Amino acid sequence: VYTGSQPFVSAGLAVYGDPNREGGAHAPLSYNGNAMPSQGEKWGGGLTDYEILGVVCHERYAIGGADPKSEQWAAEYATWCSEDSEIFAALEAGTVDFDTLAETFKMLETAPRPVGTEPRPAGK
Known part of the structure; x- marks a missing residue:
């Protein structure tokens, strides 16, 4: 939520999130191929x-x-x-x-x- 998904792609990270939660970790851009926008102030978001x-x-x-x-x-x-x-x-x-x-x-x-x-x- 804070950074959005693009920084994970840029950092070469294949997954994000807790691998032990229901549904496991997620791959960046795996939902619909589009980046999740950043929401945190340090990454240009407004929250x-x-x-x-x-x-x-x-x-x-x-x-x-x-x-x-x-x-x-x-x-x-x-x-x-x-x-x-x-x-x-x-x-x-x-x-x-x-x-x-x-x-x-x-x-x-x-x-x-x-x-x-x-x-x-x-x-x-």
Whole structure:
């Protein structure tokens, strides 16, 4: 979402995303052959990190149907998307960004994995 798909192609990365998630990792341009546009400010997009997280949370929980109260999704929702989420609040305040939040919040019970704003191999 942040970089779009073209930087993955330019970096020679064959796949992106979590290979262990349902559907696995994806190949850049594999959906319809067109590049996914970048949304993050550092890559020319118009959204802040906070706004990107808001879109991802809305997509997962409102559109995608993940139930934030279910055993499967409650912890993830609380960590990233709830009104009480320290990560969401810090992104909104601008005190962290996708490059710094993993280090900043490593003390959480379930520490976030690095998000970052640069393309990198899947699972890294």
